[in-house]
Each structure stands twice: as structure tokens, then as C-alpha cells.
Amino acid sequence: MRSENTTTATTNSATPVTLADGLAVADAGFELPSLGDGDKVDLLALTRLPGIGPKRCLTLLQTFGSARDTLAAPVAEWAQVVGRRVAQEARRKPLDRRWAEAQRAHVERLGGCMVTISDADYPALLGEISVPPPVLFSLGAPVWTGPCVAVVGSRRATQYGRRMARDLSRELTRSGICVVSGMARGIDSAAHEGAIEGGGNTTAVPGCGADVVFPQENRGLYRKILERGAVLSEFPMGERPSSGSFPRRNRIISGLSLGVVVVETPERSGALITARYATEQNRQVYAVPGEALSGRNTGCHRLIRDGARLVETVD
Template identity: 50%
Template sequence: MLNDRNVLFGLHELEGVGWKTIDRLASGVSGAYTELVRAEPGDLVAFGLKPNVAHGICARLTEAYIEQRLEAYERHGTSFLTALDSDYPALLREIAQPPWILYYRGDLKTLELPAIAMVGTRSPTVYGRKISFELARDLSANGVCVASGLARGIDSCAHRGALTGAGSTAAVLGCGPDTVYPVENASLYAEIEEKGVLVTEYPLGTQLKPGLFPQRNRIISGLSLGTVVVEAASRSGSLITADQALEQSRDVFAVPGPVTSPKSSGTLELIRQGAKMVASVEHILEEYRGLVPFGGSRREIGTRPDISASEEERKLLGLMAAVPVTFDELLMLSGMEFGHLHSVLLNLILKKKIAPLAGSSYMTL
């Protein structure tokens, strides 16, 4: 069926069409993506595309092509979520370049749970393996989804720990959904598909490229309330995820290690720069009291705690009762400090009481 959702999917499937190109086209047709199937190259050039790109899109983006790609995903057993969908993760929608499409395998409801990202070195010490497994296990036992990248080392330990609890885990791939990388994680991939969710912004058939992995890190942090770094050298790729978490106004936590260990130099530097030091799961959960069922019993995937709004949340809901309100207006009207207001708004988004809009505005649901 030809609709805006499927045309956006088809556009995303075209080789050589990236995030910015789709953004230009989305603005050009004001979100009416079906118009692109009938567009002429000159129309797309008027939206800011180069003539050769415009001709390529018009030649390939046909109803037959879209149907062909939809059938390919159905055969593969992979589903997808678009930025147009109401169940697109609210926190991910807030980042600078949210994925237009999220391909997934497994239980999508895993992404409805509060999430904490956990990343670190691909060659951890025994200490790092133990801590990442135990922290992830305890987060999951408290109904928190643990997001990571299915890489060797800390990522794998975090996924395995999280699979033992109700929060389970979300693996964000740096390749297409038809590729298991690294290959030794094939059984872990299968277990996450069964008990959690695997997500990627890369289509079927995407070849492994080093540059794709740093790019996916923004999704790991973007899905999460905060990012925990366990063992990272001073130039570790894990620090990219921590940097992106900070850019997204998310919390950054770091696990300390021996000052003599090169694998702890990055985490110790994060702590020196202001990241919260973590020695137990309580040091993470205490930042989200009222949002995460701190110390509570395990829950089944897809169920959400019945959390009533706090007095501050009710105050903000009252200010947004009639029309969308900007962050600056809420800052002035509420009397809250910048960081605290952002935290309360995040709570309301995750409780699905408000929705973020363009221009740093918010409205009640």
C-alpha cells in the first residue's frame, strides 16, 4: 500500500540517499511523502538536491520498488519503525539527527521501558567483565532496559547481564539486520532477538564499514536516560558515546578503576570532568527515583509502572494544558532551574504525558 510511511521507508532504502537528503525532501513536501513518487526531477532540485541526485531518486523511487523492498523485509522477518510512527521512541526523537527508519527484530515493547546505555572497551579485564555484567543484571532486575552495541567485551557482558532480568536489553547494530557482527556473538544475537530487541538504522545488505559504528553510537545514547562507561582507554570509541550523551543532554556515569590501568584512564578522566562515579546500581537508579521502579519487583516486558505525576510534573502539565509551550517559556513560568526542568520534562515524556515538538516545544498528550 502506498502511504507516507512506506514511501519514507522506500526513500531510506535507496543507496546514496542519506539523512540530510531525506530531511530536505521531507521539508519540501511538508511531510507528504507520497508526492515524491509522482515528483519530477525539477521538483526535487527546487528542494535543494543536485540534479544527478534528483534524477536518480525519481528513476528509482517507484511503487513497484517500494513493494519489492517491503516483501524483502517480510521474507527476512525484519520489521521497521519510521519517524512518522506514534511508537517511535520519544527520547530518540529528541536528538539532533534521529534515524528516519529503525529496523528491528524482537520485541519492540522493550524500547518502551526506561533505558540506560552501557559501553566500554572491547578487551576488558576480569574486573570490567564482572562489573558490567552485574550492573546490567541489577538494572534489568529493576525493570530498566540496558542498551548497548553488541560489540565484543563490555557490550556483550552488559547484554548478557541484562537478559537475566525483566528490563532485558536493546542491541543497536552498526550493520544491517542480516549481519551478525562479531560472528562469535551469533548465539547472543539470537537470544536478544528472543528476549529483547535488535535495532539498526542500516538496511538489509549494508556492508560492514568502520565509519558506521561511531554513527550508531548516537542511537545507543539517544535511546537512554544516561550512559554508563565501564573501562575505557583515553582514546576509546566508548568515549564517543559519552560525548554524544552529553550533547543530547543525557547523564553520563563512569565506573572507576585502578589508576595504574590504561583501560581505566578514560573513565577516570570522565569522572574528573564531572561524570557521576558508579560503584553500585543504586548510584544510577537514585538519579531516576519516581521514573524507574527503584528496588521494585521484576516486571514482564511491555508492562509499565503506574507512576502518578509529582507535584512539579503536575505544575508543568498545567502550564501546557491549552497550547504547546516552548522550553524557554516553561523555564520562565515554572521558576525551575535549567537542568532540573529538563529532567522533569524527560520524566513526563517517558511517562507519555507530553510529547516533544519542533523548536524545543512541548504539548500534553
């Protein structure tokens, strides 16, 4: 299979292709020493210190080697890595290891696990993006370890859009591919439903904790996803969604995937954020065309003009 960046496909992007075109696996990026259970808890606690987001957390780990060694390092050494102000603010707060232990116990009680970036079963493609999540919470089976393709689109989907998302996802799973989406209303829900109908695997990446169902109307779908795949999140267990959590999780949806299929989306949409992340991550972007006079498809048509591959079928 050949791999092409979406920015280089402009000359032939309007020619319908199959989803098999352009998909290739890339090498993982971050390499960290394996962590014991105690170090995993320390790592989770580290991510909750003020000012220590995923990027700074990974920089600290690469500098000091492990979460435990990072936490044992003097503030002066932290300051050389993340700056004096951030170092002093972060280290001023007591490490909440009890909270981190409770998080691990909770996900394990639900039959899931905490996956860190140093684990062998951490998603390889996700590890290559610029800022991979240091810790993931997984419920269900780790179906995201195999080949994945994301199918995303508008929450306000038409019958046509839902049918296309469902049909494409069903055929993808029949080809042995895990369908990744965000479990939102509309296209996301249809993508998960199609994967389940196809008897294959699907992974939901919500903008909240893996044990939180959002929207509530998807409770039945959530249960089916856990039966046929996984719910994977970087947000702590029990965390409710916020306006900023959805764009943040979009980098994970694309990062898990060989390619991203956008179905029915307007000019301003979270699906376009996912497509942008996919381009930055050197993933192939596909778009399904729609009615030219409908504002519901302007985002897909712009993606095609900008170099995304026009797709109508899987085969």
C-alpha cells in the first residue's frame, strides 16, 4: 500500500478512490522505559499537577526517565525543563497519589485498564503524534491495537449522511478494520452502529471519562460498543465533558487511525478539526461528497478541493 500526504493529492483528489488507497502504517515516536504499577500511578498523579499538560509531562519523562525519577528531581532541574514559574507552581502542590490510585482501582473494577505511553500495548500510531496522551483509560477489549480508520462528521446529520457513515463503517469492519469515532450524535453514532452491524470492532473516543456516557441518549450504543470494542479516553474516570475537551480528543481519534473519513460536515465543525489533525499527523484524509446546494456538505467539499480524497465506497 502506498502512503500520500493529503497536501500532495490535490491533482487527483476529485477522482473517486477506495478506502484501501493511501493507508500505511508509520513508525511510533516516543520511546520511554517500561513502567511498573507504582510508577504508572505516579505518572497519572504527575499529569494532574498544575501547568503539567501532556506536552510538558512527556518532556519531563524524556528528561528524567520515569515518573518516579521526575518527581524526585529537584525543582531547580525542573525549572531547566519547563521554566521556573511552572516548576515552582507544580511542585508547590502536594502530589495526589491517593486520587491516582483510586482512578486505577476504578477502571480496573469496571474491567478496564490504565495504559501508559511506555506500555507495549499503547497504540503505536498514537505514539507517533506530536503530543500523545501520556495515560489512557480503556474499557472493553483493546481492539485499537489493530488497523483503525476514523469515520467522523456532523452531529446534525441527514438520513443520507447517516446511511453513508453506517455503510462505510460496516464494510470497513468486514475488511478487518476497527472503526474509530467520537460517540457524538449524528455521523459518529452512525459510524459506530455500522461497525457493530458489520460484526466488527469499533472504538469510541469521548470528550469525557471512559465511564461517562455522553450524550445520555447513547447509553444503549455505549453498551454495544463495549461488547464489540472499546471506549478509550485520556480524561480521568468520571470526568464530565467540557467545551475544550472535544477538540482535544479529536487528535486522538485521528492519531489512532491510518486515515480519517469525513462524512457530511459544514464549514465549521469538529470533524474538520479532526481532519486538520490528520493532515498534521501525516494521515490520509477522505471526504464523502454530498448535495452541492446544501450547507451541510460545504466542509467535505472544501476538504476535497484542498486535497482530500473523494470516497464513495470501501472496495
